[in-house]
Amino acid sequence: MPQGSSAAAHDAAPTEEFDVIVVGGGNAGFSAAHAAAERGRRVVLLEKGLPDQAGGNSYYTAGAVRIAHHGLADVADLLEPDERHAISVLPPYSAEEFAADMATVTSGRNDPALTEVLCRDSLDTLRWLHGKGLRYRLMYERQAYSDPQGRQVFWGGLAVGSVGGGKGLIEQHTRAAEQAGIEIRYGIRVRELVSSHGAITGVTWTDAAGREGTTHAESVVLAAGGFQADPELRRKHLGAGWQAAKVRGTPLNTGDLLTAAIAVGAATHGDFATCHSVAWDAWFPENEGNREFTNQLTRGGYPLGIVVNKLGARFIDEGADFRNYTYAKYGADILAQPEGLAFQLFDATTRPRLRAEEYDMPGASVVTANTIEELAGLMGVDPAQLARTVADFNASIDRSVPLDLAVKDGRAARIEPPKSHWAIPLENAPYYAFPVTCGITFTFGGLHADVHGRVLDQDGVPLPGLLVCGEMLGGLFSGNYPGGSGLTAGAVFGRRAGTLA
Ligand SMILES: Cc1cc2nc3c(=O)[nH]c(=O)nc-3n(C[C@H](O)[C@H](O)[C@H](O)COP(=O)(O)OP(=O)(O)OC[C@H]3O[C@@H](n4cnc5c(N)ncnc54)[C@H](O)[C@@H]3O)c2cc1C
Structure with a gap:
């Protein structure tokens, strides 16, 4: 045969x-x-x-x-x-x-x-x-x-x-x-x-x-x-x-x-x-058509955190809707950023809630630090700018609304761009930045x-x-x-x- x-x-x-x-x-x-x-x-x-x-x-x-x-x-x-x-x-x-x-x-x-x-x-x-x-x-x-x-x-x-x-x-x-x-x-x-x-x-x-x-x-x-x-x-x-x-x-x-x-x-x-395109591990060496890790290179946890570009600025509403309804369009938004690169930021409160299959994948790209400024240095982002972005985001959260991840909870960060649901302040060290780029899935x-x-x-x-x-x-x-x-x-x-x- x-x-x-x-x-x-x-x-x-x-x-x-x-x-x-x-x-x-x-x-x-x-x-x-x-x-x-x-x-x-x-x-x-x-x-x-x-x-x-x-x-x-x-x-x-x-x-x-x-x-x-x-x-x-x-x-x-x-x-x-x-x-x-x-x-x-x-x-x-x-x-x-x-x-x-x-x-x-x-x-x-x-x-x-x-x-x-x-x-x-x-x-x-x-x-x-x-x-x-x-x-x-x-x-x-x-x-x-x-x-x-x-x-x-x-x-x-x-x-x-x-x-x-x-x-x-x-x-x-x-x-x-x-x-x-x-x-x-x-x-x-x-x-x-x-x-x-x-x-x-x-x-x-x-x-x-x-x-x-x-x-x-x-x-x-x-x-x-x-x-x-x-x-x-x-x-x-x-x-x-x-x-x-x-x-x-x-x-x-x-x-x-x-x-x-x-x-x-x-x-x-x-x-x-x-097309369908998503946030995808930017620095993992074999990040195309990887038959071992397949979809584990996806980084779909952004509704729990914030996403910034190389300029240290947010550019999407991470909580616009449930992940199922936003993840397939955000790859294009990432591609449009400088160097086609972005970082998903989390802290000690949110990190444990990220899906292990993706964020604990062996070799998953991440940088970690005890301060936002230090984290920015590892990301190649201006530390003062990133600290400002995080502080402004934290200050804009309506903390009177209870967090509920199973519904669109209306717990918003009222800032530009807004985060419409699930706004959680980044305030507990250590901090984590996962580098993401655009992963294309299929054409429409x-x-x-x-x-x-x-x-x-x-x-x-x-x-x-x-x-x-x-x-x-x-x-x-x-x-x-x-x-x-x-x-x-x-x-x-x-x-x-x-x-x-
Ligand atoms: C990482 C990842 C995760 C995804 N997760 C999901 C999910 O959980 N749920 C979901 O609904 N969708 C998901 N999708 C989208 C989903 O994969 C597609 O919508 C679906 O699998 C498409 O099926 P298909 O049979 O049309 O194409 P495919 O499964 O791509 O099959 C097409 C086949 O055609 C073959 N082919 C191409 N050219 C030729 C040729 N010239 N001659 C002979 N054969 C040829 C290819 O080799 C391929 O085997 C995901 C996609 C990716 C990449």
Whole structure:
């Protein structure tokens, strides 16, 4: 068996025929493959990465998945047993609330038809994946706070995650696919779409040994991710400066199939000028596509502290909303600062409340000092300026409002920019500064498709034989993103595309 083939795979022949080709082996591609296989279709999944590079961005995720539900009883059948369920409060989250969150974070630039399906189908799709052997749990460590009664209260519309995070998700998807007889081929870079009389009839590819071939099928499902890993496409669409962003996930999502689909007449959709990007460890040596630490290089604790740039000035409202609704846009704000660098500041009171998975990651970059001035020296920031910023911030906090991390507590710092919630003074040594830069996650612009994943041409007519899902589907997000929606979108539209393929 050649390197790069799964246990279920055969030697790649130069030309061959399947019912369905899925391009890309992430969450969306696997979801499409499962749905097509379920209907008895002969499915081949072509993945660019070799087995030790595979799984796409999905491998790097925390596995957090946003679903509409009516509370714990509604999702209990999906979850692994956990004695903490008895002390958990999982506020219901309706499809309407999910849709409203989509509209709010994107400032209404989300495609309404795609959004409706995303939110409405979310729980049913997760249940379907659960039936295929995918495993879920409540994400206590990142989505719940303890309340004074000792209960675990979930916040921000996001509670459920894959067992084993993104690594577990891909392992479970792969096992389910192999059990369903889906043929998975690794190390296959799909180059072009083959068409005949206006219909897509296959793909051309190059394998890891440099051999070229063509595979034919009745349907091709594109699930090959965004273009975030191509610095030139980033510059072209997102703007100058984006070449410097760090790629959080797979280096293989370089927009290959976006270009190939446009070449056969596919229309694009959505916002190509913005993307999902976050605060990311700036000084960790291997801070791109790190398969060991994956999403642990994220620094999502800023709602507990303040964020300053190299000039020692604050520049965002760290407490504008729950982290789930702000983290995906703040990477761009950091990139716009001098040197594309910022520091998240905490003190002895807040430091213990930061998530260990991220802030205690082995080798996490941090500087620590007993005074703000000393800390500034280690950050390369003017000490007097930083001391002024911290003092002004501390003085502006309305301390009469009690702190409550599980709700938007209105405990604000009334200063420019404001900190709207969870304002906690930095006043107890030692002080901590975590250097952060912009980590790009995925791009928002993609192909234009209807709610079934059928790719549309410039006239809005489906291109026969071509479907799309996952990051490649344009129109859902713009400017920002509600945490956990990427995996939901991949599963919902992957399943739909695979059902038609
Ligand atoms: C660090 C990190 C953490 C994240 N955390 C979360 C989270 O907790 N929850 C959430 O919802 N989202 C999260 N996301 C976003 C999430 O990863 C994506 O929205 C989702 O995984 C996209 O799935 P996909 O299948 O479309 O793409 P991918 O999973 O990226 O899969 C695309 C696949 O296509 C392959 N491919 C590319 N080009 C070709 C080609 N030419 N030929 C063949 N194959 C090709 C790639 O190798 C890749 O395997 C996170 C992302 C990152 C990077």
